[in-house]
Structures are given as C-alpha cells and as structure tokens.
Amino acid sequence: MNENDPARRRIILSGIQPTGTFTLGNYLGAVKNWRQLQKEYDCYYFVADLHALTVYHEPAMRRKASRAAFALLLACGLDPEKSLVFIQSHVSAHAQMGWMLSCLSPFGDLSRMTQFKDKSAKHPEDINAGLFTYPALMAGDILLYQADYVPVGADQTQHLEFTRNVAARFNHVYGETFRLPEGYFPKAGARVMSLAEPTAKMSKSDENAKATIFILDDEKTILKKFKSAVTDSDAEVAFREGKDGINNLMTIYSAITGKSCDAITAEFAGKGYGDFKTAVGTVVADELRPIRERYAELLTDKAYLDAEIARGAERAAHIAEKTLAKAKRKMGLC
Numbered sequence: 114m115n116e117n118d119p120a121r122r123r124i125i126l127s128g129i130q131p132t133g134t135f136t137l138g139n140y141l142g143a144v145k146n147w148r149q150l151q152k153e154y155d156c157y158y159f160v161a162d163l164h165a166l167t168v169y170h171e172p173a174m175r176r177k178a179s180r181a182a183f184a185l186l187l188a189c190g191l192d193p194e195k196s197l198v199f200i201q202s203h204v205s206a207h208a209q210m211g212w213m214l215s216c217l218s219p220f221g222d223l224s225r226m227t228q229f230k231d232k233s234a235k236h237p238e239d240i241n242a243g244l245f246t247y248p249a250l251m252a253g254d255i256l257l258y259q260a261d262y263v264p265v266g267a268d269q270t271q272h273l274e275f276t277r278n279v280a281a282r283f284n285h286v287y288g289e290t291f292r293l294p295e296g297y298f299p300k301a302g303a304r305v306m307s308l309a310e311p312t313a314k315m316s317k318s319d320e321n322a323k324a325t326i327f328i329l330d331d332e333k334t335i336l337k338k339f340k341s342a343v344t345d346s347d348a349e350v351a352f353r354e355g356k357d358g359i360n361n362l363m364t365i366y367s368a369i370t371g372k373s374c375d376a377i378t379a380e381f382a383g384k385g386y387g388d389f390k391t392a393v394g395t396v397v398a399d400e401l402r403p404i405r406e407r408y409a410e411l412l413t414d415k416a417y418l419d420a421e422i423a424r425g426a427e428r429a430a431h432i433a434e435k436t437l438a439k440a441k442r443k444m445g446l447c
C-alpha cells in the first residue's frame with residue numbers, strides 16, 4: 114500500500130518504564146489515551162525495562178515490576194487482541210538497533226538532553242553511560258516499528274526531535290530505511306502534578322508517599338491523599354496563576370469527568386476546599402476501582418499472563434527483526 118494512502122492504518126507507539134506502580138499522572142497523561150487510540154490506529158505499547166536499567170533496582174524486584182507493568186497495561190484497558198503489548202527486553206532487536214543508532218548520535222545532542230541532566234542530578238552517585246545514550250535506544254524503539262506517531266507530552270518533544278534527526282541522518286548516509294515519526298498530541302491529556310508539591314510533576318519514584326496517587330491505591334487511601342493535598346488559603350475553586358494545587362485538582366477532576374474549568378468553578382461556588390477534595394478523590398477512586406479489580410484478576414491467572422507476555426514478544430520481534438535486518442544490510446553488517 115502507498116505510504117500516503119489515507120486508507121493505510123497509521124502506527125502509534127509508546128512505552129512506559131516499570132519503575133514502580135503507575136501513577137494517576139501516567140494514567141491520565143498517557144495510558145488512558147493509549148486505550149482510546151486503539152480504535153483508530155495500529156498501536157504498539159511496551160514496558161520499557163531496558164530504559165529502567167539506567168537506575169539501579171534489585172533484579173528480583175525488576176522482574177516482578179516488568180510483569181506487573183504488563184498486567185497493569187492490560188488492566189487499564191489495552192487489549193492484546195487490538196494492540197501489540199510487549200516487554201522491551203524480550204525483543205533483542207531493541208538493544209541492537211540502539212547501539213547502531215548510538216553510532217549516529219552526536220555527543221553534543223546527547224549532552225543537551227534535559228532528562229540526562231535531570232536524572233544525573235537526581236542520582237549523582239550513578240551517572241552511567243546508559244543514562245547518556247538512552248535517546249539512541251529510544252530512537253531505536255520507535256524506528257524499529259516504523260511508527261507514524263508517538264504520543265508526546267511537553268517534556269518529551271526533545272526525544273522526538275532527536276529520533277527524527279537520527280532517522281534522517283541514517284536515511285541520508287545509508288539510504289532510505291526509516292519512516293520519520295511525528296508527535297501525536299492528544300486532545301485530552303492531563304499533566305498531573307504532585308499533591309505535595311504542585312509545581313513538580315507527579316512521579317512514580319517520588320519518595321513522599323502523600324505526593325502521588327498510585328493506580329492501585331484503594332478508595333480510603335485515595336481520599337486521604339487528596340485530603341492532605343497542598344492548596345492555598347483563598348478558598349475559591351478557580352483555575353488561576355499562583356493556585357498550583359487547586360489548578361492540579363481541577364485538571365484531574367476535569368480529565369475524569371470531562372467538565373470544563375468554568376463548570377467546575379460553578380459546581381463548587383460557595384463550597385470549601387474540603388468538599389472539592391472529597392469530590393476529586395471520589396471520582397478518582399471510581400475511575401481506578403475497575404482497574405484495580407481487573408489487575409487482581411490478571412495476577413491470579415498466571416498462565417494467561419505468561420502466554421500474553423510471550424505472544425506479545427513474538428509478534429513484536431517479528432516486526433522489529435524485519436526493520437533491523439534492513440538497517441543492518443544498509444549499514445553493511447550482513
């Protein structure tokens with residue numbers, strides 16, 4: 114089929130690191146949208162365990178976390194009959210392509226990546242080469258599947274730019290091989306901030322237990338965390354500069370209910386922050402309950418989960434190997 118034929122189903126690819134239980138931020142900012150995209154696109158979603166290697170984790174925990182992340186993706190509604198869901202390290206083409214592309218990645222470009230700067234500041238005791246070259250691995254993740262689109266948040270445009278540059282460089286030096294991916298900017302996608310420090314993003318690895326809603330938190334825990342969320346002292350539910358805590362709670366409430374900020378302000382006019390926090394906590398708990406229940410079911414069905422992990426890897430390898438073989442031929446490797 115012609116590359117530009119509108120009937121060709123476009124390919125979307127994205128990944129998530131198994132660095133802990135997914136947060137409400139991962140869910141509202143990424144995975145919930147991934148679920149919607151399954152209707153329209155050929156979707157490839159993966160657990161980015163090779164990327165998670167850049168920070169030390171105990172091996173047994175790492176294995177468990179990758180499996181848990183895979184189960185969580187299914188529990189969040191990714192359907193392995195519709196999408197290709199897999200664990201990155203189970204497809205050896207990723208590591209090979211990552212190395213090949215790192216040889217086309219300028220040192221200067223890698224040094225400018227903000228994630229490298231952030232993570233090396235966060236882990237000064239372990240600034241490893243993987244942390245530095247991860248954009249080449251990420252470029253390989255995307256290019257192996259000839260993705261048309263990559264869903265990107267504001268913090269990830271730099272990665273996409275890097276991928277496009279390295280793909281264009283490869284195509285120029287070795288001949289047309291890779292499709293250049295474009296950013297996919299979801300209509301509904303929320304950037305969720307920490308409940309304890311609402312100017313920082315909500316993160317899986319935040320050490321402050323009150324800062325993060327995990328998607329497996331039960332209702333009581335969720336309500337308690339929202340109750341202690343940092344707000345301000347002017348007691349008005351309105352989206353404005355300087356009201357980071359309330360803005361964050363409104364963003365969350367809006368992402369789940371679909372209500373606009375004006376509608377939310379009207380709904381809570383004359384009510385205190387306590388009522389608003391309870392309302393946000395309740396809609397979040399209602400949204401996450403079926404995910405938690407499905408996840409528990411999946412974990413009890415070991416045979417099904419093992420089979421889906423193996424099937425995902427096999428299907429992904431089939432596609433990735435083809436692109437890898439093409440790139441190797443072009444580079445004169447075989």
Ligand code: AQP
Binds near residue numbers: 128143144161266269
């Ligand atoms: N707070 C957030 N709001 C909206 N989207 C978010 N994402 C992460 N946090 C938020 C999106 O989730 C996807 C997967 O992220 P990731 O696991 O690859 O890495 P991350 O962005 O580094 O996530 P964390 O939770 O902050 O992990 P740690 O603590 O290990 O560094 C991405 O699409 C991301 O934008």
